[in-house]
Amino acid sequence: MRNRINICVFDDFFADCMTNAIISMTLFYDESYRLAAYMNGYEPHFGPYPDQYFPYIGYSEGYKHIFERCFEYQGLLYEDDDYLKLVKKSINEGKYLQLGVDLFYWHDTGAAYQKEHLAHPSLIVGYDDALSTLYVLEDALGSSVTYGICEIPYERLKQAIDSKENNFRELTGEDYRLRRRKMEVPSFSLDFEEVKQNARSILQNLSDDRFTNFSMHGDEYADRLVPTEYIKVHTRYENRCIANKLLCKELLQRGFISQAQCDAMTECSQNMMEDIGQVKYILMRQQKTGRPLKLEFIEKLWSNVIQTEKEMWKSIV
DSSP: OEEEOOOOOOOSSOOOHHHHHHHHHHHTTOTTHHHHHHSOOEEEEOOSSTTOOSOEEEEOHHHHHHHHTTEEEEEEOOSSSOHHHHHHHHHHTTOEEEEEEEGGGSOTTSTTTTTOOOEEEEEEEEEETTTTEEEEEEEEESSSEEEEEEEEETHHHHHHHHOTTOOHHHHHSOSEEEEEEOSOOOOOOOOHHHHHHHHHHHHHHTTOGGGTOGGGGOTTHHHHSTTTHHHHHIIIIIHHHHHHHHHHHHHHHTTSSOHHHHHHHHHHHHHHHHHHHHHHHHHHHHHHHOOOOOHHHHHHHHHHHHHHHHHHHHTTO
16 A cells, blocks of 8 residues: 655755745645745754754744644644554545654655754655555755655655654654644735845844854864854755745845845845855864864854845845
8 A cells, every 4th residue: 555645845945844844734735825934933042952063944833833823733742663554544634744763764865864863853754555655745954955746765754763762752852743733824925025024034044143153153163164164054054045036036026125125135145155155164174184174264254144145135125
């Protein structure tokens, strides 16, 4: 037997694993929510992990609620270890199932596979008994972050869930998540006042001196910076710049900003991406060669990124 649940893969940019998953669930039913995905409801900050010294992009509760309101949600604990039975039951009932797995054992296109133990909510979108295969929505980290449907053998399911390093329950209080589409959900429409309010919040967050003064992190900063930070830089800020370009086009089309404003904001996003790309290159090269980091150069580049972002959002508030 085989079955799949309806989904429209969202791959316009990479927000984070949870956000891309729920956007992909929503878009199958209403394309207007693609515009909601472009909204600037993000929060540059430090954390939540102690080893993240670069600005971390998270998404606000208001941003997430736009998509969460479309579904009935349940966070549950396992009653037994027949995980495949749970997968089939959920898919057959038309429910979206996210399982807490250890990425070390999960999909071989991911950056953590056989390299790093990371708890992760994986969206299961189908199964095929004849092929003993699960179909899941996952990312592939390479020169860019792409999202798509990956095939995972049945035998990895139990290993990835039962891994001693899988602390998904500890982090979330849940083992898995179920969502069912609500029957009536209004389409999304863009509110420029909300865009401006989000811009003010971003500017407030960017006032933190740690964004441009890395020495505030302490003497161990340079030693702990690599090897993982370049991935976080790439997947968070660089992709948000892509989203900001898309948002600018939508604001222009609706007459909220002028062509000159759109061009200036797009240029800001492009300049940010170029500086972030240089930081990523420096960190990747250091990882390969082991040479000392030029921390001052990285700090200068990030100061440019933050200053450019401030200029971009100030232009519309």
